[in-house]
Amino acid sequence: xxxxxxxxxxxxxxxxxxxxxxxxxxxxxxxxxxxxxxxxxxxxxxxxxxxxxxxxxxxxxxxxxxxxxxxxxxxxxxxxxxxxxxxxxxxxxxxxxxxxxxxxxxxxxxxxxxxxxxxxxxxxxxxxxxxxxxxxxxxxxxxxxxxxxxxxxxxxxxxxxxxxxxxxxxxxxxxxxxxxxxxxxxxxxxxxxxxxxxxxxxxxxxxxxxxxxxxxxxxxxxxxxxxxxxxxxxxxxxxxxxxxxxxxxxxxxxxxxxxxxxxxxxxxxxxxxxxxxxxxxxxxxxxxxxxxxxxxxxxxxxxxxxxxxxxxxxxxxxxxxxxxxxxxxxxxxxxxxxxxxxxxxxxxxxxxxxxxxxxxxxxxxxxxxxxxxx
Numbered sequence: 127x128x129x130x131x132x133x134x135x136x137x138x139x140x141x142x143x144x145x146x147x148x149x150x151x152x153x154x155x156x157x158x159x160x161x162x163x164x165x166x167x168x169x170x171x172x173x174x175x176x177x178x179x180x181x182x183x184x185x186x187x188x189x190x191x192x193x194x195x196x197x198x199x200x201x202x203x204x205x206x207x208x209x210x211x212x213x214x215x216x217x218x219x220x221x222x223x224x225x226x227x228x229x230x231x232x233x234x235x236x237x238x239x240x241x242x243x244x245x246x247x248x249x250x251x252x253x254x255x256x257x258x259x260x261x262x263x264x265x266x267x268x269x270x271x272x273x274x275x276x277x278x279x280x281x282x283x284x285x286x287x288x289x290x291x292x293x294x295x296x297x298x299x300x301x302x303x304x305x306x307x308x309x310x311x312x313x314x315x316x317x318x319x320x321x322x323x324x325x326x327x328x329x330x331x332x333x334x335x336x337x338x339x340x341x342x343x344x345x346x347x348x349x350x351x352x353x354x355x356x357x358x359x360x361x362x363x364x365x366x367x368x369x370x371x372x373x374x375x376x377x378x379x380x381x382x383x384x385x386x387x388x389x390x391x392x393x394x395x396x397x398x399x400x401x402x403x404x405x406x407x408x409x410x411x412x413x414x415x416x417x418x419x420x421x422x423x424x425x426x427x428x429x430x431x432x433x434x435x436x437x438x439x440x441x442x443x444x445x446x447x448x449x450x451x452x453x454x455x456x457x458x459x460x461x462x463x464x465x466x467x468x469x470x471x472x473x474x475x476x477x478x479x480x481x482x483x484x485x486x487x488x489x490x491x492x493x494x495x496x497x498x499x500x
Contacts, residue, residue, distance in 0.1 A: 129305075132164035132298045133335065133345020135233040136245065138287050139170075161291075162298025167243040168233045169258070174275040175265050176229030234334035236261060245295055248288060255281055302347045314342050319360075328436065331370020358482070362407045371439050374419045407469065408489045413451040416472060420479060421445035449475060457490040462499050465489075 130136065141161075149155045236242035241261060247254050262277045305312060318337040321327045325336065335341060343350050410416060422429045422442040433439050452466035459465045465473075465487075477484045487497040 128159045129296075129298075129301060130159070130161045130165060131302070131346040132162040133341060134162075134165050135168040135230050135237070136161065136165040137168040138248075138291065139283070142287070142290070156293075159294060160296045160301065161245065161294045162301070163245045163295050164298050165245045166233055166237040167245060167248060168230060169243065169261075170280050171258070171262055171265065171275055171277070172232040172236070173229045174273060175232040175269070178269050178272055179232065231334050248284060249292065249295075251285070251288070254284065299347050306349055306352055312348075314346065314348075316341060316345075328371040328439075329434070331436075357485070362410055371436050374444055407465075407473075407487050408456045408495075410451065410469075410472075411455055411457075412453060414453065416449050416451050417446040418449065418476065418479075419444050420447045447475070457495060459489050459497060460494075462487070462497055465497070 145155055145159070233242065241257070241264075243254065243257050243261075247257060258277065258281065262275065265275075266273055316337065318333050320338060322333045323337040323341075324332050324334055326338065327333075336344065339353070339356060342348055343353075421444075422433070422439070423445055424438060424442050428445065429438075429442065433442070449472055450468050452468035452472075454466045454469075456465055456469055462470065473484055473487065483499075485499055487499070489495045489497060
């Protein structure tokens with residue numbers, strides 16, 4: 127069974143559209159997906175507002191993706207808030223041809239301001255309309271004629287959604303409690319990494335939710351006592367989506383090479399925050415020299431940690447440690463000592479510097495291209 131947890135911002139039209147696409151290739155799709163009654167509803171109103179807010183900010187724009195998709199494209203949200211309790215659930219969620227783009231930031235804003243609409247509100251037509259009109263009036267006062275939004279159209283569409291949607295909605299807390307008490311295996315899926323976390327990322331150039339382990343616990347009502355091991359996952363090099371601080375960004379030859387080899391079309395930079403396991407080591411196979419950012423300096427003085435003040439970060443000088451590349455393919459390596467010596471030295475340097483054991487190393491796109499270390 128697949129469950130969309132309470133921390134997700136949920137766009138109903140996308141949900142139905144993507145279920146329809148999935149049903150073309152999979153069986154019993156509609157019987158294997160549930161939605162928490164506590165999700166925040168992502169409205170077309172929010173979508174209309176998101177672009178206007180970015181325009182308001184001008185040069186200070188956050189650089190949103192203008193969409194709220196998790197990596198599968200099945201539902202909208204940017205917190206760790208969906209889980210699978212069966213290995214027989216959706217085996218291929220990437221079958222959606224044209225995922226609908228939705229804008230999550232205004233939805234999180236109204237949620238935190240306690241003026242948003244929850245899934246439970248959808249099933250009370252009077253409450254739903256009252257809350258929607260109040261939201262629309264507020265945004266209309268702010269943006270005036272710039273806001274292009276038809277509230278009557280959205281109300282009419284939710285009249286259609288209401289009956290069909292009800293079969294998917296469950297009490298999210300009770301569902302999670304039952305799953306944990308039954309010792310069911312739970313696989314959690316979310317989106318975005320630490321540096322996009324609303325509290326610990328490069329604020330304000332972040333997403334609107336917690337992307338850390340805290341997001342898993344809060345977004346799913348997961349009992350933290352049930353978490354026995356935590357594993358951080360990073361690539362062997364760092365990328366960034368959207369605008370914001372990225373001191374190690376490379377805009378020239380290295381960036382172009384990484385984009386071509388790793389199929390990365392985001393902002394690219396040198397290795398900055400490695401943890402375990404390490405993915406995509408093979409993307410670095412052809413580099414003569416590899417630079418690792420190990421510190422930041424202001425006026426010649428090394429900072430103790432990554433600064434919260436972006437003005438300080440913008441003025442900072444990056445301190446790099448350079449290592450020789452291995453310039454040999456790693457894609458066929460299946461044990462640690464199959465890797466070239468220089469590749470092992472690279473892994474071990476990062477491991478020692480960060481103080482975290484690198485237990486797994488990805489060397490290619492195939493499932494078998496994974497080295498497990500003792």
